[in-house]
Amino acid sequence: MKNILIVDDHLQITEVLKEYVLKEGFYPIVASDGQAALTAFFTHSIELILLDVMLPKIDGFGVCKKIRETSNVPIIMVTAKGEDYHRIMGLDIGADDYIVKPFSPSEVMARIRAILRRIERTEENQHTMKQLVYDNLIVYLEEKRVTISQHEILLTKRELELLWLLLANREKVFSRDNLLDSLWGIDYFGDARTVDTHIKRLRAKLDEADHPNWEIATVWGQGYKFEGKNEK
Incomplete structure (x- = not known):
């Protein structure tokens, strides 16, 4: 049985969520x-x-930051209504998704199911391809890790999936809606700004090591793609 960690200081909320879980x-x-x-x-x-x-x-x-030091476990942040800066900050520090209070328990469970299904699909796909390589970049799917010139880059599961999707379809332009459907699922409740935030965070982490021959490129008015310098 899969363990779901519910973190909230309101007893009424945790009791309801426990029942649904x-x-x-x-x-x-x-x-x-x-x-x-x-x-x-x-x-x-x-x-x-x-x-x-x-x-x-x-x-x-603080909890999210500490966990992200060692783990890529999926994290759904719960924010107060109207506090967009909480949502953006949560995504910036490594959260995979967010949900706004007040919420319905059914919506929360839909989010949880969507993320766990996505993880299962990714793990199934890993049996057919163990790693992707481009120039100094290696994505090890089974080990769930990424290196650039042998320097390990710590990514969340969502960031790893985003990089894998772009790299596996090199030079293909993905719109924000394409990425939302592919990685978050058609039952995702958020908006396209979530994609932009994850792309920004992924780029920042990849920039920890030099990679002059490739980049995650923005195609203005269309979306994003993995672009090799020699393929422009």
């Missing part, structure tokens, strides 16, 4: 503050984290 066949693990969330994460095998931003002791951003 159990009905879906998952096992809920609950933490009411940031420190307890980290303890639970490093104690149990966690498949996905539903993480509120406003938490006692350590806020959701």
